[in-house]
Amino acid sequence: MDKSSFNRRNFLKLGAAATAGFISTSGKMPADISRVNSEKDAVIYRQLGNTGIKLPVVSFGVMRADNPNILKAAFNLGFKHFDTAHGYQEGRNEEMCGAFFQDKPRDSFVIATKVKPERDASSDDFLKMVDLSLERLRMDYVDILYLHAVDDEAYLHSPAFIEALKKAKESGKVKHVGFSTHRNMANLINAAVDKGFYEVILTTYNFRYAGDNELNAALKKAHEAGIGIVGMKNMAGGWLDEEKTKPVNCKAALKFALSKPYVHTCIPGIVSFEMLMENWSVASDVTLSPSEESDLELARNEQGMFCSGCNSCVGQCPRNLPVSDLMRSYMYNYAYAYPAKARETVLSLNISDDPCSGCVECTVHCKAGFDVKAKITNIARIRNVPGEFLV
DSSP: OOOSOOOHHHHHHHHHHHHSSTTOTTSOOOHHHHGGGSSTTOOOEEEOTTSOOEEESBOEEOTTOOOHHHHHHHHHHTOOEEEOOTTGGGGHHHHHHHHHHTTSOGGGOEEEEEEOOOTTOOHHHHHHHHHHHHHHHTOSOEEEEEEOSOOSHHHHTOHHHHHHHHHHHHTTSEEEEEEEESSSHHHHHHHHHHHTOOSEEEEEOOGGGTTOHHHHHHHHHHHHTTOEEEEEOTTTTSBSSTTSOSBOOHHHHHHHHHTSTTOOEEOOBOOSHHHHHHHHHGGGOOOOOHHHHHHHHHHHTSOOSOOOOOOTTTTTOTTOOOHHHHHHHHIIIIISOOHHHHHHHHHTTTOOSOTTTTOSSOOOOOTTOOOHHHHHHHHHGGGGSOGGGOO
């Protein structure tokens, strides 16, 4: 799978695919593409909990996409569910989705977006963000609205946010409500099941959680309770080293997540035609081959660059640095090759460009074995890079 950012070659290739007959506007496709829609390789659909929504197991994470041609190619190929967020590309991501879908039948796609209000935001503040997202999307409603990046129960169950979500749903601006989470996932999923309010959960899930009995049990519990489960960060960073000489078998990684019946669909990020086609091929076959199993086992034995968000580092730093957030920023930059997101995350943390200066020996011990001080030193400097130079 092409891990690079969207380059000229991919732009031309994807443009041809979407507009010049490679994938025609009539939906007819040549044999090498339409193969995945044949009777033999029928796309696998799953119910998204009790929402009444039925989706292909492979959906589209739009976060980094910046060209509508890739949406066109995906839509014509058979993708149905597209995931964006209020903050992606400072709103341009929602605007791109809105421009593309404005002339499409509203029942031909499922759109999800996410909002992340400040902790002290009011219900009205929350709803203003929702209204702005709808304006950008040029839609009267979204199918799924997530409270974004939840990491503790106080945020998850904020009375102001619950009130806003209820109002948004009652007004018809939102069909189903959910939350997304990158850390403390098992606890939050269990808490959501117990409260019975949220209908969909978007959670990090990949092969590195194969032995996480707590998370897998929570996902099964949510599935059995009728909550829709959407998986993200399925490739665990996509690379195992900064030099990008050790790629993760991304097709196998996506299959791993979807081989669990309690994961209803996944939203891998897609920025190239190669990614689009490789991910979509999994929509008709989630069975891991022996060689794919072996590839993932080898990857598990590598330290890699994926931060699981286990939070075992919390409280270890004498300077109270947000280690987990910084490790996530490092992952965005060096694994996902997404420096703009890494910089955005670092800037939100209000730290200096050399926060470890003066510390002779790092006292933070990472379960994954990361050299925490080295990674923090590397990533903190990104705050000094002008944003216009990053994508």
